[in-house]
Every structure is written in C-alpha cells, then in structure tokens.
Amino acid sequence: MTQKKRISIKIAGAQGQGAGSGGQGLSKVLKRAGYHVFGVFDFMSLIKGGHSFYQISFSDQTIHANTEKFHILLCFDPQNTEETVADIETLNEGGLFFVDDAVVLKPEITVAIEKVGAKLCPIPMIRLGTEIGGNRIMGNTVGLGAIVGSLKIPFDFLDEVVQQNFAKKSKEIAASNSAVAKAGYDYGLSNFGDSFKFEMPNAKKEKTAGNMLINGNEAIAFGSYVGGCRFVSAYPMTPGTSVFEWFTKSNSKLGVVTKHTEDEIAAICMAIGAGQVGARAMTSTSGGGFCLMVEALGLAGMTEVPVVIVNAQRGGPSTGLPTRTEQSDLLFAINASHGEFPRIVLTPGTIEQCYEAGYRAHNLAAKYQTPVIILTDLLLSEQIKDTDPNFYQLPQIELGKVVSPAELDAMEEPYLRYKFTEDGVSPRALYGHPKSVHAPATDEHDETGHITEDATNRNRMMEKRMKKHESALQDIKGPEFFGAENASLTLIIWGSTYGAVREAVEIFNEDEKNKEKINLLHYSEVWPFPLEATNAALKKVKLGVCLEQNYTSQFARLLLSEAGYNVNYKLNKYDGRQFTPEEILVEVKRVFAESLVNSTK
Amino acid sequence: MTQKKRISIKIAGAQGQGAGSGGQGLSKVLKRAGYHVFGVFDFMSLIKGGHSFYQISFSDQTIHANTEKFHILLCFDPQNTEETVADIETLNEGGLFFVDDAVVLKPEITVAIEKVGAKLCPIPMIRLGTEIGGNRIMGNTVGLGAIVGSLKIPFDFLDEVVQQNFAKKSKEIAASNSAVAKAGYDYGLSNFGDSFKFEMPNAKKEKTAGNMLINGNEAIAFGSYVGGCRFVSAYPMTPGTSVFEWFTKSNSKLGVVTKHTEDEIAAICMAIGAGQVGARAMTSTSGGGFCLMVEALGLAGMTEVPVVIVNAQRGGPSTGLPTRTEQSDLLFAINASHGEFPRIVLTPGTIEQCYEAGYRAHNLAAKYQTPVIILTDLLLSEQIKDTDPNFYQLPQIELGKVVSPAELDAMEEPYLRYKFTEDGVSPRALYGHPKSVHAPATDEHDETGHITEDATNRNRMMEKRMKKHESALQDIKGPEFFGAENASLTLIIWGSTYGAVREAVEIFNEDEKNKEKINLLHYSEVWPFPLEATNAALKKVKLGVCLEQNYTSQFARLLLSEAGYNVNYKLNKYDGRQFTPEEILVEVKRVFAESLVNSTK
Amino acid sequence: MVITQERQKVTAKDFKSEQKSTWCPGCGDFGIQSALQTALINAGIAPWQVLLVSGIGCGSKLPDYINANGYMTLHGRGTTIACGAHLANPKLVTISIGGDGDSLGMGISHAVHNMRRNMDIVQIIENNEVYGLTKGQYSPTSKRGFRTTTSPEGAIEFAVNPLAIGLAAGATFIGRGYSGEPKFTADIIQQALEHKGYALVEVLQTCPSYNKLQNTDWYKAQSYKVLEENPNYNCQDPLQAFELALKDDGRYPMGILYKNDNRPTYIEQVPAYKESQTPIIERSLKIEADFFANLKNAYV
Amino acid sequence: MVITQERQKVTAKDFKSEQKSTWCPGCGDFGIQSALQTALINAGIAPWQVLLVSGIGCGSKLPDYINANGYMTLHGRGTTIACGAHLANPKLVTISIGGDGDSLGMGISHAVHNMRRNMDIVQIIENNEVYGLTKGQYSPTSKRGFRTTTSPEGAIEFAVNPLAIGLAAGATFIGRGYSGEPKFTADIIQQALEHKGYALVEVLQTCPSYNKLQNTDWYKAQSYKVLEENPNYNCQDPLQAFELALKDDGRYPMGILYKNDNRPTYIEQVPAYKESQTPIIERSLKIEADFFANLKNAYV
C-alpha cells in the first residue's frame, strides 16, 4: 500500500518462552544491520503460559506503528492451536512460518498455512539448542538465527547482539549462545535463504546503526533524570513500573534516591515530602494507583509543591485489562481531587515526546510550583523505535523562582512563602535557613502559610493559585499538524495514537486514487488547555474526526467544553488493542463516504 | 423588599458557647409558635473559641435562605470586638442588640450600635443564669428567653422546647432551665417588650407547629433509611459525618449495621462488601475522604455492585476551609476513578430533595447495579427549614432485577452474573444458594464473572456496562424552572444554591420596578446528564446565567460539553460563604445592564 | 468463624472449576488451593456457603480457579471488603485471601484494625516473599539483601513479621502452613475456620519464577513444625508466641502459633445483631407506620 | 536522629509564634507543645533546623503555633511525607506529629512500614484517645465501652496498643510521656531526638472537650513511671517490653519503654547516600557529557 518498504515479523509464544526478549534482540539486530525498526510487545496478565507476541516492522524509513499483516512468523507455542491459527491468518501470502521441526502440527495449523499460502519452515530449534547450547531454551536463539539467515542479513549483527546480551553472565554462556545462533543462522540460510520472496528495504547501516532503541517509559525516565529528577518513590503497577525500575536498576550510578513504598499513597506522599524540601521528585503508576494518589495531588496543589506523577494508562475500569492499552483517564486526570487548583497534564505521543515530557514536567513543576501529570499508556511504554541519538540532548534546567540562601541573608522583610504576585508564583525558599522558617498548611492559609478562614484572604489565595493556571498556558505546547496542508479531513488525536494515525495518514495520502487528502492534529500537552493554539488550528480543519482509545470520547468532550468545538465524527476503540493503520483507514473511508452522503442530502 | 414578611435573628458566640444549640432551640420555638423558619449554622474549624453564629429567619411564608440583614442580634462574645462590630453592622436600623449587662462594652461596639441605629439591650444573662440555674452557661437560656419575651411570643412555646431538650438529663435540670428561661423571658418582655419596632409576620400555629425541622444531612440519612439502607460504614469528616451519625446514634433501634472504620478506603470497601452480598449499603464523607474512595468506586462500577456514596462538599482544595461551603467536586465526582463505567450523580438543592435523594439513590443503585453519588455540601448539611410532615412518605423500594432463591431452584441453565441483556442490567442472585455460585473479578470478565482478556467479550462487556448509563437516563430528573414563565434571564444552577437563588428570584420579580422578570433552572440530578430535558428547557432560556459556588464554573463547562450550550454569564463565589439573595440580585442587575449594553452595541 | 450454616457432605468434585489456571508450573499457589479445598471439605462447607474474597496478585486469582463463591477485588483491600460482607451476611463463611504484598504491604492497616476488632473471618496470606504478578519486586516479607528489580543492590528493609504483628494487633488465631505441605496446611486452615474470631493463616509459598532460591528443598530445610520441635509449646501464651516470633534463626516455625478463645468477636457485640442474629440482608425492609411516625416526630 | 547539623543555643523566645492557638482551654496539646519545645532547646536544635510534619486534627495544628519549620499535610499521611522529606534532606531533624486517630488509625500502615525500615525520624503521637477536631468520635485507642457519637452504646473494639505494635513492627525506640508532665515528656522526646533510628513517642493527652473522664486527676492515678515502679526494667529487652505491653491493669507505664541501638537505619543503607552524605537537594544537577553519552549508549 505504501511507498515506504516495510517488512513485519511476529514472534509468538507462551509467556515465559522469550518472545519478548527475542523480539527486542531481533529489533536491535535489524537496526544495526541498517534498518529503521519499530517494535511492540503484546502480553497477558500472567507470568507463564497464555499467548503473547512481539511485533517488529523494519524499513528504509522511520516507522511509527505496526500494520496488521506479517511477512514472517516465528512460533514458540504451536500447542496454542487457536492462537497460532489466528497468528498465521495475519501472514501475507508467501510469508514464512518458522516452527520447531520436532512438533507434530495440528491439522488446523497446516490448513491455515495452506489457506494463506504461507510457507512452512520447520527448524530444529530444541534439537540445536540442546545439542549445541545444552539447553532447550536456547532453541529461541536458533529461531532468531534462522530468521536472520533466511533474510540473508550478515551473521555478525546477530552475533554481536547475542554476545552483548550474554556478556554480563559469563564468557562461556555468551560463546555457547553465539554458537547456537550461528547454527540457527546457517540452518535458516541454507534451507530458507531463497524462500523469502518479498522485496527487502535498502539497508543503510550508517544511518541507523548508531540510533537508539528506547521505549516510551525508558524515555520518560531518562528525560526526567536529565530534567533534574533525583527522587523517585513508587509502587509497582503495570505499565507504570518500568519508569520506576529505570531508576532503581541503576540506583547508585545515578545518585537518585528511590523508594519502593508500601502503597501508592506513600509513593506520592514521599515524593511530595521530598519536593517540599527541594528535591525534583516524581512517582510513577497506572490508573488504579493514581486513584490512591488523588488526595495527595490536592495537597501538592494547595501547598504548591512541585511533583511529577506518571500515570501510564491501561485498560479499565478497575483492574480491567492490566496488560492492554487504553486512553481512558484523561478527564479523571484533569479533574482529580476535590476542590480546584492548577495542574499541568502532558500527553506525549511518541518516544521523543516521552523524553521531552520527562524534563518538561520537572521544569514546569518547578516553574509553577504545582503537580504535573504525564499521561502515557501501555502502548507507548511497550513500544520501541529507533531514534537519532542527537535528538537526546541535555535540556536547560529551570528552577523557577527560588530565593537563595544569600538572598535570604540580605532580606529585610520577613520571608513570605505564599506572597501574592503578578503571575501567582511565589518565590520559594527552602527550609534550613534561619530566615526561611515557614510551616505551610493544607488548610487555606495566608501569605506566611498560617491557617486562616478570612474571606478576603481566601479569595486572593484562590486567585493567586488559579493565576498559575493562566500563567502556565504560555508554556503549553499547542497541537501539531502532520499530513496534507489542505486536508479535507483531520484526525484530531492526543497521546499514543499518534503512531498508528501517522502511518494511516502517510498511507492514505500516498495513494493516488485518494483525491481528497487527510491530516492529523495531535495534542501532546492538554492542560491548561491550549485554547488559542486550538482555535488557530481548528480554523484549518474542515471535517474534524476525533479518534481515541476509549469509550466515551473524552477528548472530544474536552474540546467541546474548553473550545466550544464539536467534532464531526468520533472514532473509538476500547478492547485494549492498539488501533492499526488499516483500521483507521477503513474508518476514514467510511467517514468520507458518510459525510458525502450527508452533504448531498 | 419583599411581600414575604420576614424577621431575622443572629446568635453569635465563640465556639463552645452554645450559639449553635441556642439557634436550633429558638428555631423550634418560632416554628411551634406559628412561623415558617429557616436556620443555618456558620462555624470555624476549631472546637472552642473563634467566632461562630446561627442565623434564623422566620416568616408567614416558607423561607429558602437567609438574607444579609438582621433584626435581632444576641451576642455571647462581645470580647471578640472585631467580629461583634461586623455582626452589628448587619443589623437593621432599629434592630435589637442583646448582650450581657455585666460586660463593659468596648467603645468600638457602642459606636457601631449607634452608627446603625440599633438599640442596645443589656440583659443579666450570667447573673440570672447563675442565680437561678446555678450555672454561668445557663446565661444562654436567659438570652433566648429575652428574645422571645421581647417578641412577645407566649412563653409556653419556649418552655416546652427547653423542657423537652433537657428532659433526657433529669427532671431537676429541666425544671431549673425552665426557670432560667422564664426569668430571661420576663426580663426581655418587661424591659424590651416595646422596643421591637418591626412588623411581625402573622403566626399560624396550625400551619407550622406540626412541621418538621430537619437539616439536609438528617434528611439524606432518613431518606436512605426509608429507602432500605441497612449498612453504613464511614469515617468522620465534616460535613459528611452527620449523615453517618444519624445512623450510629440510633443504632439498635434502626437495625442498621454501622461501622466507624479506620479510614475512608475501608469505609467504602466495607459498604461494597456489604452491597455485594445484598445489603443496601452506603458511606458518607467529604471531598478528602471521597478522594480515598475513588479506586473502590471503580471496583463497584466494574463488578456492578450497588453502593451509595454521600460526598458533602466543603471548601477545597485539600483541607481547605473545612467548615465552609463550596460546590467544587462536580467534575471530579463525574470523572472519578480510572477507566469508564456508569455512575449516577444526584445534586439535591433543598431539604426535601435531600430526603428524596436518599431513597432514590438506593433505588437507582439497586436498579442499575452501580454506584450512586449524592453530592451535597456544607450549606445544606447545616441548614434547617420547616417542612410539612406529609411530605415525608415511605417510598416504593425498588430491588431491581433480582433472581430469587425459588427462581434459582427452578433454573435450568447455569446462572450468569453478568448476562448480556437489552438494557445492560443483569439479573442478580445473591451468594448462598447452590445454584448461584459465582466469583466476579475486577479484571475484565465474561458473563460468569471469570477473568478473560478476549477482545470480543471485552467489547460486549464495555457496551453492556455503558448501556446502563443510557438506561438510567430514563430515571434521571430533568432540571426544573422556578419563577416567571417568560423570564428574560434564567439563573442556571445546581445543588444547594437553590435556596438563595429562589429567594432572589422571588424578591426580584415582586418588585414592580423590574419590568423584565427572571427565573431559575435548577438541576437536582446531573449524571447521566439529562440531555433531552435540558434541550427542552434551554429552548425557553433567553439569557442563561450559570451561578456556582466554585471558581472554574464546573457546571457551565458540563453544560457545554454535554449539551453544547454556552451560558451567557457565569457568576462564581468561592470564599466558602454562601451566596446571599442580595448578592445575587446585585449580580443580576449588573448582568441585565451589561447585556443591554452588549445588545445595543 | 462461628459457622451457623448446616454442614454439608462435599467432595473435591464440588469445588472443581472449568476455568484454566494461569499460574506458572510449580507455583505454590496450587498447593494452597488444594489445602484450602481440603479444609473446606473436611469442615463440611459447600461452595455456596463460603465466600472467598481476594485482592490482586497471582495468589488472588485463586477464586477464579475454584468453584466457590468468590469476589476478586482490589490490591490490598480484600480483607476490609470481606469484613463488610461478613457484617452484612454473617452466615457466609468469609475468607480473605491474598499475597504477601497485598495483605501485609498495601493492606496491613486493614489487617491490623480487623484483628483488634476480632472480626470473625479467616485471613489467608499466600506468602511467596515477592511480588509475583508484577514480575518480581521485593515485598514487605522479603529478606534483607533480596535482589530484585526494585532492590538490585539487595533489599535494605527488615521484613514484616506476621506473627509478631498478629500478636500485637490482637489476632485470636495465628497459624502458619506451607504450600508444599497441603495436608498439614489444610488442617491449620480447618482449625482457623472453626476458630471463633479473627484467624490469621500465613502460608509460605514457593514462587519458582521470582523467588528461585526459596524452593521446595530450601523450605524443607528452613521450616519446622513447632509442636514437633517443642511438644510443650503453649499456643495460648502470647509471650511464648512473641518469643518465637523474635527468634531469629532464619527458620520458620509452622503450625498453630497462637490461639485465644476468650475474646468476644466483633459481630457478637454489634447492636444490630443483639436482638436478632438474622443477617440484615434477610430481614424485611418494611418500616412500620408508627415507627416511621416516631422517627418523624423527633423533628417536630 | 543522627543530627548532622551544628547544635545551636536556642531559647523559648526563638520558638515563639505570633499565631493565636485555637486549642480549647486546658487542652493537653499545650503541654505537648511545651515539651517538644523544651526538648528542642535542650537538644540545641533551632527552629530552622527542624521540620515538624503533621497530619490533620487538633494536635496536628501544633506547627501553626510554634515558630519552626513545619508542614501541615493530610490526615494520616504525616509520617510518610516526613520520611520523604528526610530522605531528600537528611540534615533536617524530621519529626512527624499527629493525633491518635491520625497516626494509629488512618496512618498505621505508614507507621508500621517505616518502623521496620528504621527510618531515622521521630514520630510523636498526641494520644487523647478520641477524635477531637471532628467533635468526639471514638478513636483506635479509645477504651472499650467509650461512648461517643459513633459508639453511643460504647465502643466494641479492643484498642490499638502502640507499644506492642511498635515492638512488632521494629521501632528501635519507644517512649511514652504525658501532656500533664511536660518536663518528663521533654526528656523522652529529647532522647528520641538523639536516638539513631525510628523513635516512636506516644504522649498521653487530656482532651477536656471530648474525653472528660480522662482528666488530669485520672491520668495521675492511671499512669506510672516504669523505672520508678521497676528500677530493674531493661528497656533493651523486647520480651520484657512486650510483657509490659500486654499487662492489662488499666494503667499506663511511662518512660522509655524500649530501645534498640543495634539496627542500621534506612538512610545509612540507601545507595544514593553511600558514597556521599550530602543531601540530594544540595548536589549539583549537572550531568557530565560522557556520563550522558554512556547512558545513551546503552540503547544503541
């Protein structure tokens, strides 16, 4: 469909069989070999068993999402007949199906292979794994080797990755894995080296080999770290855990205090405690944990403590679909906690935006002395894409209005923690200086922080705090277009749907048959709502279609309540599976057809 | 200003001095004596000291809110000079100022009395209290007696209330209080019986004596009880506590299981546990406690457990103004918890609606198997108004779709807790029958309740649950008008502002000088949003003015996001003090003037 | 529990579920499920008479795999939900079950408060000393030095001591079993079921995926039955039990570690159950006219 | 606390605040404030060196009435916020202070977990055995039978036993004072301040508004100093302390009830503080170019 040449690989297996790590390894091999790579892991809420898979696309151009069809399927779990048949059905005609040759395939599977016109590629995974590596589980490496061999990608790229991956363990383990990989490679090359009939994209090693393969959560963590984050307290919850684990895993190296707490209440409270004494602090969780943080969110809002909260959304409500993706916490995040106070909500849509959201969150929290929520989701957290390392730069660290010890020394009037100011932001002095003594209350307080119920002070304090909402607007990024300039239809989106929608826009616009063109308008920051930028952008929108991974069209409702804009169509998906470009195109065509009917009525 | 004759009394004192109980007692006396009564207590977040006051209005017609000016001020705390001066400034010219005659008044106070042209009425409160009752604190009763005497209301009404109030303690105590009251009464009658120059409303004993004086929280609790509520678990938090205490205080009499829990998480979880096994269960709290309930709200939503949550709002954010009123949790309540599920939000605006909300909440929770939130606030919780006892009837109890043990006995197919149905509601069988065995999960589940990640089932289950949102709409009450039919300006409101706005509308429309008339449109139920009724009502609105006790105009934003309706003006108050009819009228006049300017521009 | 329902003749077949377990091969949760089932069979409690309330975690999926009334709720909140259910319908034999992270981390407050109330339920803690379902972080019961993704340099906290906490909080029954000994554990659970008052049963559990060291052999070496080692052990003596709790030889005493039969249960004292023991959910909701009139009269 | 800051010469004047207290006349919180102040003075800790983190309740308003660094936060969460502050700036002498409802009801989980971590803070519990600020409901420390609005027929729960819970959870210092004896209490608080590790100080407190029975006379009769009654009391022995905790004669032992100097504190073991003890908030945020390059390189 597209001029972007892409090859897609799926590695499927029961959980614990290594589809995830295999997919990550293979992605690295492909990238080093000169391809742009995109990968996502799809898994279930259990530890061993079930059925999960890793999807990789590689290309001569940057890829933003996987498409539905595959050219290669490596299957570790043919015993999961139903799932394997479904996987086979996503193979292109002529696609390769790799499976252990020792397995007697169920008739349903062979029928399915025949039906799609795929090629069965039996490989001695367990045998070679056991014979050469001395371990059944090394059969995985055989499988990966066979794929690389069948694609005729030089073995060195695979060898390097395998050796690197196992170098931590021991030289021997690395060497035997390398030998297993080679055996698989040779087997694949000699048996199926001519079977792969699809046109390969051009490899440009010099372009991609040095690129970084980093997932969304790693990018948020990394971005936060370079943004000055030095305190992270959290409680594990998929898919928020890996942001936290990025810090814990390299604890002493980074000089960051990390605390795995007893619950999410303690997680945010510790971060607020740290924030209140001057640390750039953060916590990371998912919806259920975010629920428990909501009271303390108000504490930070009221006492004006900078703190960053990552809420990595997953399928809800309640425990819901713990390992599936959804965008259903938007209005909750914007309205969470009783009473009213300013907050900032960032909704990155790409790996790069995750990195930016990381440091921007800490800068904005410090500048406006208020909580900042990064609303990401499972899809972004599990997604890797190769990125130019030059993109990752050390950002400017903004400390906001601070009163230094020297300034305190020189100060004549008493220090006022909540001084009324033009922009609502009061200069912040830390505890520990004789002239900065203060004791703020979560009750309404006066400029010093002392409790008061006085009505005039109350009004001024509310206005002071809410002024920060207005002030922060100047820093909020407006939505960005991608695609045709004068498109007849605009997909209005936020957060992680960017990838699939972007691919859909690219594919659609490339097709000469489509005379009308489409584009997308993406929000990576949503609160305070960027009204001016929105109004300017919406002027260019002819047919507005809001696409979201939720049921109740939360962003569309936000657009209406904040900008008075009523989108023409709403597209929703809420089964926990990511939107695919193909699905989006079907919907786009339907909308075009419908709107044509309506406009001629 | 109004043809409704009203007299207003303020009893002020330091907290712990008895202004609150005095005001309640006096309200009862006035009601029994033949007046319609309205009273509110205004207090601070402390136990003893500070300055609080009770406001009473009485009339020959029903009163819905206090106005700003008073005819009588009884002051227990002249030592609080500043506050007392402010109180005096709210006296009408010719108003009476009662204070202990032993106190040497500060010059500021006497100046203030003179300035407003009030009459100083010194009474020997402490002396008579001590001499006759043997107790300083009985001086309060002297003060109340003096007021009743000066108004020439027969002593019997006062005596009866005093005797009743103290009957629980002992005959002696009752008798001595009665004697003290009489002494105060006589003193007031003989010294100031001719000082009160205002026209008294007509007393109609037969009309009001039998009326009930019940506050908003009592009405919610009472309504819930008659609605079948038999389980209440809660954690104290002003102003939600008194709903809970209504039940605890008469524990064994009512046959209700009550549990003061360790925190609000346990409070809602216990209620959900009780609800899940078949009890009509509820919890009561304020915003901060509601924050802690948000995760479990999703549990109830996902597993479809009927449960009622009273969130009595107060000044936020965070601890905020714990004893002041606000309407700032609306969007939070509607969007609380991650993911999406149906919920019902009721926003009573009067004592009567509180009673209705109580039983309706339990009926709706049972009928739609979903959480129901009653969003009330401090103003309603502290407000009493006399109501015809015939209004309070036993409601129909709706159990919703239940499968009885007999039906289970006869059932041939297996029982499915989450059976797909037309309206989304699945018949409910309780645990305890051999054929009803089930084990629902907060993970996405199939019709039996078992965990599944299947995409098709997921879609159907989401749609089944959300269908209940549509189904419940049929039961939601639309907004109601009050005031002129063809008003040029409509105050669009929700919840507790009803009283003050209604008084404002009455006063405004009575004034012959106001050629244009106004009305109000009040929402007592807001979610699922009553769209059809709203559209119908809005057709009649010429100039829509949304008035709310919050900063960010939450209801106005809801009107826009749900009905696409943009109000013309927004009026907000967020200092924790209730709107007064006078304030509203000032704003209404301003809006009229402005809109005139705008329309002629 | 004070079991008010008639005991039933039940067999393993009654508890058999169609649902496929998703536990890892070799997971100790299988042994716990079997022990629980045996205890219920031996106590004569049918699937429809019991209510298994769980939280979230690997172990909390147990109600999904057994044919019995269950409710799989929120991480850390199973115990308080179970107590709510118990107070509304004391006829159900109510068991709260969850992992160590769930019960002793997030949920420890509910455990402590309901122990001191002597709520008449059984709480089973599936203690694998790790967070299983979130892929292996250290838990409140993990040993110091335990290396996980959130403690790559080794955990630096002292573990929660469930026996000590139970004693301090006022549990009236404290037992400890092990997933590798389902029969022994079943017996403890059965006694917990028959105990009047709050019964805390910790079951040590293998987790071959994330706590590989503490495998079956390890537990064999590291645990002992308290009555075998000390036949004079008096489980009614809280001081002796506390001494056992503090004993720091790295080994786990198993069996009934504490028992107190002299405390009233919470439900015995609840005003609404004083005159009638009929569960509130079985009582009529009808309000008599004169009672209603009286309620109204209080406001006149 | 390990107090790393230079001790200061301070007097009562330094702690004097302009803010008017809103406590009831005769409230025990006055005595607690005075004891705390004396302890700080005697320990040589200035207003700007300390951080008083409180929750919500009458007692939690204390930081409003004293001139010292404070943070009045959320009901039940003071302790965990204090620990966060401590980890980010261990130089501040960090004290968590709150009522019994706050600290032992809503907040007991944070207390238990931070005790076992041996966080190097002081926790003061202002124990009036009632909820003051919400107008007199029974609390987790209220005696059985205590009649309040939420227990009009008398509380039916057994009270939390702070000493027992502290011992079970692993507090390394447990003391008890009384608001009516500010000097004695000041001494205990001072020792808590000087203790390395988690120090739990319960201060019995009169509440003339809602716990009228337990007035000054009552406490005089119902409490005793443990070392006066038993000069051989060995506060280093957890078993003896637990025995004392279980002793049910209705009287409160006061003094230092338990002390353990052999446990490492949490902060001593935190990886980020191993090489440098400079508070993280005082360190430069600059990232060296080659360190940054290395971080990026891991993803190539």
Ligand SMILES: Cc1ncc(C[n+]2csc(CCOP(=O)(O)OP(=O)(O)O)c2C)c(N)n1
């Ligand atoms: C509020 C909340 N926080 C976090 C989680 C994520 N979570 C699911 S299970 C689990 C821990 C599991 O450990 P444990 O309770 O010991 O059970 P196990 O899996 O070991 O049986 C966590 C943290 C959650 N579901 N809810």
Ligand SMILES: Cc1ncc(C[n+]2csc(CCOP(=O)(O)OP(=O)(O)O)c2C)c(N)n1
């Ligand atoms: C989450 C939350 N729930 C409830 C409250 C209401 N509340 C304020 S103080 C208090 C209890 C006070 O009791 P205690 O902690 O013993 O302090 P005291 O007033 O007796 O000093 C409660 C329940 C609150 N502020 N926050």
Ligand code: SF4
């Ligand atoms: S991770 Fe551990 S506890 Fe969870 S199922 Fe696997 S073995 Fe069992």
Ligand code: SF4
């Ligand atoms: S209510 Fe009790 S604790 Fe609160 S200030 Fe008054 S006396 Fe003190």
Ligand SMILES: [Mg+2]
């Ligand atoms: Mg575990």
Ligand SMILES: [Mg+2]
């Ligand atoms: Mg208290």
